[in-house]
Amino acid sequence: VGGQSAELTEFSKFYVENVPRLVAFLICEGVSVSDAADCVQETLIDALPPVWATLEYPYAWCRRVAHWKACDLAQQRREAPFADPDLAGSPLITPGLDMENFEAGHEFLRWLTRLGSDRQRQILAWTYDGATPTEIAAELGMHPATVRSTLRNARAALRKLRVEGGEQE
Amino acid sequence: VTEDQTQTPNAGGPQEVAHRDYAALVDSLTGTLDLHGGLAEAVDVAGYTAMSNHIAHLLNLEAGLRSALAAHHGTGQPRELGAATSIAELLPRAGAGDPAAWDEIMRRYGSVMLATVRSFSLQTADADDVVQNTWMRLAENCHRIQRPERLGEWLTTTASRECLRIIRHQAQHPPLAPHDTTEAAAGQGDSSVDPEQRVIDADIARTLEKLVEELSPSRRTLVRELFFSDTPRPYAEVTRAAGIPPGGIGPTRARALRQLRERLAERGLTAATTARKTSESDSPSVPRGHREALLDGARRCLLERGYAGTTARDLVAASGTNLASIGYHFGSKEALLTEAMQQCFDEYNEQIAQIAQIAFADPSATPLQQVWASWETLVNTFDQYRPLMVVFVEALAQAERVPELQAQLAECYERLRTTVADMVHASADGLSDASARQVASFLIATYNGLHVQWLLDPERAPTPTPATRSDSADTPH
Numbered sequence: 001v002g003g004q005s006a007e008l009t010e011f012s013k014f015y016v017e018n019v020p021r022l023v024a025f026l027i028c029e030g031v032s033v034s035d036a037a038d039c040v041q042e043t044l045i046d047a048l049p050p051v052w053a054t055l056e057y058p059y060a061w062c063r064r065v066a067h068w069k070a071c072d073l074a075q076q077r078r079e080a081p082f083a084d085p086d087l088a089g090s091p092l093i094t095p096g097l098d099m100e101n102f103e104a105g106h107e108f109l110r111w112l113t114r115l116g117s118d119r120q121r122q123i124l125a126w127t128y129d130g131a132t133p134t135e136i137a138a139e140l141g142m143h144p145a146t147v148r149s150t151l152r153n154a155r156a157a158l159r160k161l162r163v164e165g166g167e168q169e
Numbered sequence: 170v171t172e173d174q175t176q177t178p179n180a181g182g183p184q185e186v187a188h189r190d191y192a193a194l195v196d197s198l199t200g201t202l203d204l205h206g207g208l209a210e211a212v213d214v215a216g217y218t219a220m221s222n223h224i225a226h227l228l229n230l231e232a233g234l235r236s237a238l239a240a241h242h243g244t245g246q247p248r249e250l251g252a253a254t255s256i257a258e259l260l261p262r263a264g265a266g267d268p269a270a271w272d273e274i275m276r277r278y279g280s281v282m283l284a285t286v287r288s289f290s291l292q293t294a295d296a297d298d299v300v301q302n303t304w305m306r307l308a309e310n311c312h313r314i315q316r317p318e319r320l321g322e323w324l325t326t327t328a329s330r331e332c333l334r335i336i337r338h339q340a341q342h343p344p345l346a347p348h349d350t351t352e353a354a355a356g357q358g359d360s361s362v363d364p365e366q367r368v369i370d371a372d373i374a375r376t377l378e379k380l381v382e383e384l385s386p387s388r389r390t391l392v393r394e395l396f397f398s399d400t401p402r403p404y405a406e407v408t409r410a411a412g413i414p415p416g417g418i419g420p421t422r423a424r425a426l427r428q429l430r431e432r433l434a435e436r437g438l439t440a441a442t443t444a445r446k447t448s449e450s451d452s453p454s455v456p457r458g459h460r461e462a463l464l465d466g467a468r469r470c471l472l473e474r475g476y477a478g479t480t481a482r483d484l485v486a487a488s489g490t491n492l493a494s495i496g497y498h499f500g501s502k503e504a505l506l507t508e509a510m511q512q513c514f515d516e517y518n519e520q521i522a523q524i525a526q527i528a529f530a531d532p533s534a535t536p537l538q539q540v541w542a543s544w545e546t547l548v549n550t551f552d553q554y555r556p557l558m559v560v561f562v563e564a565l566a567q568a569e570r571v572p573e574l575q576a577q578l579a580e581c582y583e584r585l586r587t588t589v590a591d592m593v594h595a596s597a598d599g600l601s602d603a604s605a606r607q608v609a610s611f612l613i614a615t616y617n618g619l620h621v622q623w624l625l626d627p628e629r630a631p632t633p634t635p636a637t638r639s640d641s642a643d644t645p646h
Binding site for chain 1: 193209210212213214216217219220221222223224225227228229230232233234235236237238240241
């Protein structure tokens with residue numbers, strides 16, 4: 001029991017430190033705030049002991065699992081667009097918070113939504129989260145060179161949007 | 170450029186480190202070469218960091234962690250109610266109103282009960298009722314259950330009885346005429362239909378049911394398959410069951426429905442009363458009036474667009490019906506137009522006959538004067554009937570291509586000849602039938618010729634003025 005509680009302490013520390021980062025990563029990938037919170041919460045539940053002990057790089061593992069959970073969710077939404085609305089809400093989300101306006105409140109996210117392709121947004125999300133193009137390529141099943149050029153295009157597009165936006169303002 | 174990138178704790182295997190270093194080198198080189206780009210990138214990373222920090226403040230990490238840890242410990246309820254707790258322990262606690270005990274019982278037996286209820290194929294609302302009622306029964310009888318270890322059987326038996334009760338109730342009050350109880354169980358009416366309507370429907374349905382019994386075996390089978398069956402079968406199977414050739418469903422169905430409609434009418438039930446019933450069962454029954462609406466629309470279209478220029482969609486738009494009803498009532502657009510044209514001509518001919526009759530009515534006038542008088546009247550009606558005459562001329566052009574139209578126009582001429590011959594006969598006694606018809610044909614031919622000339626050039630077309638009258642004095646008697 002003692003070993004288990006030590007594991008749980010370690011897990012709790014990891015949870016508090018990394019959940020915001022994971023949620024931010026999913027949001028950057030294009031997932032809505034509440035969905036991102038749900039996916040991350042589920043991921044962390046999956047990562048609970050006894051799985052926890054087997055994880056060599058827990059953060060990388062969680063990021064991968066959360067990413068695929070978000071993909072699954074998007075797929076379900078596409079197949080059943082009127083699936084039952086999420087009534088309960090994630091425990092992660094403080095009740096009463098105006099999550100709808102979160103995305104509108106960040107200029108950076110507004111730029112992201114105007115990028116040319118979802119792929120660019122995705123690659124940017126992984127990059128900002130600290131993954132290198134090689135790692136991203138392995139995770140997403142792409143060629144590293146493709147990741148690099150997508151990243152280059154995404155950065156160029158962002159820059160262009162910013163310049164145009166600046167001129168308009 | 171990014172603090173995030175430097176503190177990355179995650180990494181792939183050691184073999185990826187070299188790749189990563191290389192990639193970092195490439196990235197930093199890109200940054201160095203394009204100072205502007207590097208600056209923009211820094212701004213973006215700052216935006217990302219700001220968003221991350223904001224998220225960290227918004228999230229309720231404590232609640233999330235608590236919920237995750239609770240998931241680790243099982244259901245969030247204290248563990249002493251786990252799978253190990255026996256039903257004998259749970260039941261008294263549930264009876265005492267312990268929600269945890271109830272949750273555990275429902276968790277253990279919920280799926281068994283759902284499966285039982287589903288096996289009766291009730292409607293969703295009824296199935297929900299049964300589940301609810303069964304749990305209610307358990308709540309009432311918690312303390313009376315003698316063998317708690319067999320609670321599962323108790324629940325399934327109770328649920329089955331609830332289902333049977335509902336089915337029996339519906340069999341006694343059938344929403345639509347079912348053949349027997351099994352059908353009543355399977356085919357309950359739509360709960361959106363209000364009860365009064367159900368009573369009326371049930372009454373009609375019973376009559377209809379009796380009538381269906383009286384149909385010939387193949388028609389009876391077909392009607393039942395098509396309108397009373399809950400599980401539609403492929404048409405191939407239906408034809409086999411009814412013993413009719415493949416593709417014979419449409420005509421047989423039409424005949425059966427017509428027969429039913431006639432029988433219903435004999436019993437004082439009009440098609441309108443039963444239309445709802447049949448349309449509920451997806452029958453091709455069409456509300457009355459489409460035929461008439463189509464004919465009216467077709468006449469308007471004929472006058473506005475002509476025979477060749479009228480499309481099926483024009484007809485539908487003008488009549489406010491649908492494309493399918495043209496085929497259902499008339500078979501084709503051409504048939505509809507032909508029939509509409511027939512109506513127009515009949516009316517026109519009737520009008521002309523009346524006008525001519527008035528002109529011929531003067532007994533003191535000579536036959537020649539009578540003819541002149543009638544012509545004058547007719548020519549004066551040209552303006553009024555111009556659109557109709559245009560339709561007629563257009564129809565003549567189409568007749569070559571549409572045999573039905575040709576036959577009909579020929580028929581039209583024949584009737585006209587008879588009518589005019591009768592008038593000629595009446596005004597000039599002593600004429601043989603044959604010569605009366607000849608005179609009639611001549612009059613019609615002249616009239617048609619005038620008519621075409623007038624259509625093309627109303628200004629210079631010949632009119633029956635006194636001058637021309639004396640020139641053409643020798644009429645063909």
